[in-house]
Amino acid sequence: MFLRIDHVGIACHDLEAKIAFFESTFGMTVVSREVNEEQGVREAMLHVADGPNGSSYVQLLEPLSPDTPVGKFLAKRGEGVHHVAFGVPDVAEAMTELGGKGIRLLDERPRHGSMGSSIAFLHPKDVGGVLTELVQAPEARS
Ligand code: MC0
Numbered sequence: 001m002f003l004r005i006d007h008v009g010i011a012c013h014d015l016e017a018k019i020a021f022f023e024s025t026f027g028m029t030v031v032s033r034e035v036n037e038e039q040g041v042r043e044a045m046l047h048v049a050d051g052p053n054g055s056s057y058v059q060l061l062e063p064l065s066p067d068t069p070v071g072k073f074l075a076k077r078g079e080g081v082h083h084v085a086f087g088v089p090d091v092a093e094a095m096t097e098l099g100g101k102g103i104r105l106l107d108e109r110p111r112h113g114s115m116g117s118s119i120a121f122l123h124p125k126d127v128g129g130v131l132t133e134l135v136q137a138p139e140a141r142s
Pocket residue numbers: 009036039041043059061069070072073076081082083085106112113114119121123124125129130131133
């Protein structure tokens with residue numbers, strides 16, 4: 001079902017400071033910065049590696065306000081890994097398949113994700129405590 005690990009989402013208080021840390025410590029490069037109002041985040045994608053099934057990234061996430069998923073996560077748990085995102089060929093198909101296995105879907109339909117992707121989230125309580133995201137890349141980013 002999964003093509004690759006698309007990205008690991010990391011919640012932080014200060015996006016610019018965390019970008020500077022990842023750039024200077026790991027030599028990683030920012031390939032995209034976006035504000036996603038629907039998800040309540042300001043985020044940056046840092047390239048990790050390219051593979052036969054597409055690329056993988058670290059996604060740094062700063063909340064737009066305390067009353068957002070990442071804002072609540074930071075208040076409760078502090079900075080750290082917020083979610084793991086897997087690449088899938090077709091996010092709607094993956095939602096149907098996983099929903100049929102009893103996994104709770106946090107989205108009724110695919111939503112807009114980073115770099116033109118279509119995304120959907122699975123409830124962490126049904127995935128061993130890990131908030132899990134499904135990512136369908138746009139045509140240009142397989
Ligand atoms: C909450 N919980 C988590 C968690 N967030 N467990 C693992 N990882 C997380 N990130 C746990 C809490 O500890 C709690 O467990 C239970 O889930 C309910 O959490 P809550 O604090 O009461 O918060 P809720 O229920 O209001 O919301 C949690 C939920 C929500 C995961 C449903 O955050 C959500 O719908 N997330 C999906 C959207 C999202 O995260 N968007 C931001 C990234 P206990 O045991 O204490 O009951 S957007 C993004 O990433 C886009 C831009 C992209 O990739 O392109």
